[in-house]
Amino acid sequence: MDKTVTAARKRSPAGLIILVLAAIILALLPLVIQGYWIRVITSLFMYAAMAEALNLVVGYAGYAAFGNGVFFGIGAYMTAILMTHYKWGFFPASAISGLTAMLIAFILGWPVLRLRGHYFAIATIGINMAVMEIVTYVGITGGGKGISLPLYPGDIVKQGMFFYYSMFILMLVSIAITAWIVHGRLGYGLRAIKTQPDAAEVMGIDTTLYKVYAWSISALITGIAGSLNAYWLTFLEPIYVFDIMISVEVFVMVLLGGPGTILGPILGAFFLKLLSELVWSQFTLIHMGVLGLIIVVISLFLPAGLMGLLRQAGRWRRTAPQSLGNR
Amino acid sequence: MALLEVRNVSRSFGGVHAVNDVSFAINEGEIVGLIGPNGAGKTTVMNLISGLITVDKGEIFFQGQPLSGLKPHTIARKGIARTFQIVKPFQGMTVRENVMIGALFRADAAGLKRTHINDIVRETLALLELEARADSPVEELNLAQRKHLELARAMAMQPRLLLLDEVMAGLNLKEIEKLMHLVRRLNERGITILVIEHVMKAVMNLSHRVLVMYYGGLIAAGPPEEVSQDPRVIEAYLGKRRQKGPVKEVQQ
Numbered sequence A: 001m002d003k004t005v006t007a008a009r010k011r012s013p014a015g016l017i018i019l020v021l022a023a024i025i026l027a028l029l030p031l032v033i034q035g036y037w038i039r040v041i042t043s044l045f046m047y048a049a050m051a052e053a054l055n056l057v058v059g060y061a062g063y064a065a066f067g068n069g070v071f072f073g074i075g076a077y078m079t080a081i082l083m084t085h086y087k088w089g090f091f092p093a094s095a096i097s098g099l100t101a102m103l104i105a106f107i108l109g110w111p112v113l114r115l116r117g118h119y120f121a122i123a124t125i126g127i128n129m130a131v132m133e134i135v136t137y138v139g140i141t142g143g144g145k146g147i148s149l150p151l152y153p154g155d156i157v158k159q160g161m162f163f164y165y166s167m168f169i170l171m172l173v174s175i176a177i178t179a180w181i182v183h184g185r186l187g188y189g190l191r192a193i194k195t196q197p198d199a200a201e202v203m204g205i206d207t208t209l210y211k212v213y214a215w216s217i218s219a220l221i222t223g224i225a226g227s228l229n230a231y232w233l234t235f236l237e238p239i240y241v242f243d244i245m246i247s248v249e250v251f252v253m254v255l256l257g258g259p260g261t262i263l264g265p266i267l268g269a270f271f272l273k274l275l276s277e278l279v280w281s282q283f284t285l286i287h288m289g290v291l292g293l294i295i296v297v298i299s300l301f302l303p304a305g306l307m308g309l310l311r312q313a314g315r316w317r318r319t320a321p322q323s324l325g326n327r
Numbered sequence B: 001m002a003l004l005e006v007r008n009v010s011r012s013f014g015g016v017h018a019v020n021d022v023s024f025a026i027n028e029g030e031i032v033g034l035i036g037p038n039g040a041g042k043t044t045v046m047n048l049i050s051g052l053i054t055v056d057k058g059e060i061f062f063q064g065q066p067l068s069g070l071k072p073h074t075i076a077r078k079g080i081a082r083t084f085q086i087v088k089p090f091q092g093m094t095v096r097e098n099v100m101i102g103a104l105f106r107a108d109a110a111g112l113k114r115t116h117i118n119d120i121v122r123e124t125l126a127l128l129e130l131e132a133r134a135d136s137p138v139e140e141l142n143l144a145q146r147k148h149l150e151l152a153r154a155m156a157m158q159p160r161l162l163l164l165d166e167v168m169a170g171l172n173l174k175e176i177e178k179l180m181h182l183v184r185r186l187n188e189r190g191i192t193i194l195v196i197e198h199v200m201k202a203v204m205n206l207s208h209r210v211l212v213m214y215y216g217g218l219i220a221a222g223p224p225e226e227v228s229q230d231p232r233v234i235e236a237y238l239g240k241r242r243q244k245g246p247v248k249e250v251q252q
């Protein structure tokens, strides 16, 4: 959309190298893992992409979009309807699903993003619930009984690979989009809006439009995640795809990783998902409790998330040798 | 034609007539002072010009064009920049990034090369003597530096009209003198300035003309020497302060 601008912060080459290495490892991982872990990491990529998408609104623009999962559900149902009722192929169906989510965010954004703070957060939850109700009572969606999608053609291994790499690419694209936004006018504008909306306005930023842009892009990515998820699961129910817990979990990932940073939400998603997989996946009952505990810990001790912690560690490392030398 | 014309403008909040039938004009190249006791409606006048608040009655013209109904960002892009009495730095950003916002969103920004934008930022930082703090987070600035930053952000927008709301409040004498010098420099660069100030020496010294507000109304306007002799002004504003002895800086 706009020309990019160099950020004042210099990107450390070490960080970029780690990033590229991590991407290569993740791309090659299916050579050594299979079945269950392929599925775990596929879903991890999906959550990471959604966290990165939510970060645009929550981390950069500073708007607590609690009900962002609504776009996940919209993307999922749009794909299901287009593929089952209209016999569309997955890719066109997925593209239209993402664009539908984006369009809905764009239209709803104008009134809703004028609300400040808590009112906006509540409104997004309301939208999520309203859309779930609509989907449940409209015939074409299969209603409360759910809807089945066509199976992915090919054997189970091929199928696993397809969703693994699709979600992986979605995650990479979400990172690339965020990096591109952050270094351009939209990113600067959003960061200004976050702390001083009035000052941003009188400096020539169309604050409403920029917030709507951020939410729409967020909805696009989230919608495509929902679309892929629908095709992957092959069966949808309103109470599953519009589950407010999806929104909550993604929100926690953003806060945990570090809102308003490019890689924080990805880190948060990996951390939370792997932890939950390794530690408490067996104990579904305490899952909610642990999530709640994490929320409390972040808000008390980690306001800048894991990224903030890393940055602080980096600062200590840099300053420590000097202070030793001074002695 | 005046650069800015405020014509019979009124604005109330609930029962308070914050601005009551105020009219004045500012010509290209002028420095105009706007004074009056606290609560007189000065900041509200600036909010009305910059579009943060809508007028109840009356009309404001900039370069002959009415501003009514325009959003603040549109007004900004027409060439009106402002500072805030209570400074509003963009937190979580460096000084340079704050100033960058001004350069990125000015009217001609879409046609500017990245290097050009960086140049504008560098020049503006130099002009406002913020180079040494360019890469500091804004949270580390002291009050005087924050006031300079407000000015720098506005200047990076390359405005035709600059609205300054008490940029000197809370500063010491030396800092005030420095800012007076800077404001004059900006004016010499061809920028028209409307300045709200409580520091009498500064405003009387800087301004070509002074407007005096009192309870929402404009009670006097003219050259500083004339206005300071006006009995209504002395009664409403200057007199009160003299009775109280040495001039105290008023901060909000």
Ligand SMILES: Nc1ncnc2c1ncn2[C@@H]1O[C@H](COP(=O)(O)OP(=O)(O)O)[C@@H](O)[C@H]1O
Pocket (backbone or CB within 6 Å): B013, B016, B017, B018, B036, B037, B038, B039, B040, B041, B042, B043, B044, B045
């Ligand atoms: N946004 C607002 N809402 C309600 N009242 C306001 C608002 N802005 C200003 N006022 C009131 O309008 C009057 C003028 O305020 P202001 O313009 O800030 O005065 P000044 O800048 O001259 O000190 C005051 O009585 C103030 O309380």
Ligand SMILES: [Mg+2]
Pocket (backbone or CB within 6 Å): B042, B043, B044, B085
């Ligand atoms: Mg004021």
